[in-house]
Amino acid sequence: MSEIDRIMCLSPVIPVLVVQDAAHARPIAEALVAGGLRVLEVTLRTEAALDVIAEMAKVEGAVVGAGTVLNEADLDASIEAGAEFIVSPGLTDGLAKAAIARRIPFLPGIANSSDIMRGLDLGLDRFKFFPAEASGGIKALKALSAPFGRIRFCPTGGIDLERAPQWLDLPSVRCVGGSWLVPPGVPDVAEIRQRATAAAKLATVR
Numbered sequence: 285m286s287e288i289d290r291i292m293c294l295s296p297v298i299p300v301l302v303v304q305d306a307a308h309a310r311p312i313a314e315a316l317v318a319g320g321l322r323v324l325e326v327t328l329r330t331e332a333a334l335d336v337i338a339e340m341a342k343v344e345g346a347v348v349g350a351g352t353v354l355n356e357a358d359l360d361a362s363i364e365a366g367a368e369f370i371v372s373p374g375l376t377d378g379l380a381k382a383a384i385a386r387r388i389p390f391l392p393g394i395a396n397s398s399d400i401m402r403g404l405d406l407g408l409d410r411f412k413f414f415p416a417e418a419s420g421g422i423k424a425l426k427a428l429s430a431p432f433g434r435i436r437f438c439p440t441g442g443i444d445l446e447r448a449p450q451w452l453d454l455p456s457v458r459c460v461g462g463s464w465l466v467p468p469g470v471p472d473v474a475e476i477r478q479r480a481t482a483a484a485k486l487a488t489v490r
């Protein structure tokens with residue numbers, strides 16, 4: 285099992301986090317881990333993101349990665365901040381080769397067969413299916429999985445607690461990603477923990 289595969293198997297849902305203030309990082313990560321979600325994707329969409337990664341990485345049990353990694357500079361900044369894995373919305377040769385060279389678990393986004401074939405050429409076989417609902421949803425991923433039987437996915441984009449079980453039912457799906465766990469603004473840790481607990485339970489219904 286590859287390292288990225290091991291991470292994808294740790295929990296059924298990867299929270300996609302957009303955190304504006306590094307002071308919110310630890311309470312959010314602690315609430316998610318307490319609810320049973322250990323794998324956390326911190327998007328590089330905010331100025332605080334690298335500090336957020338560094339703070340969350342200190343939380344016991346958390347496996348913290350960087351999301352919205354678009355290029356080699358983002359990759360190196362994320363690794364420097366302590367990211368244990370890298371997620372990208374897309375797949376470019378430049379970023380993929382750099383991530384492989386750094387030996388960091390890498391989950392690039394794909395949305396069609398050509399993307400998957402480019403990934404396979406690079407030696408990759410685990411992908412984020414993004415944007416999952418907008419790219420044709422479950423029907424599209426089922427169709428894509430037919431010629432690519434060995435590939436496993438983390439669908440992300442438009443998925444919530446209600447939609448997640450249907451995605452998780454697909455044999456090609458290891459886990460799903462979603463931003464619904466942590467609403468924007470000052471974190472309500474009780475609410476976040478409750479959402480995480482509900483999401484973590486999806487593992488038992490698989």
Ligand SMILES: O=C(O)C(=O)C[C@H](O)[C@H](O)COP(=O)(O)O
Nearest residue numbers: 300327351352373441442462463
């Ligand atoms: O930022 C990135 O790197 C992305 O690839 C996009 C995010 O994963 C999705 O935007 C999350 O989708 P929602 O759960 O529908 O909010």
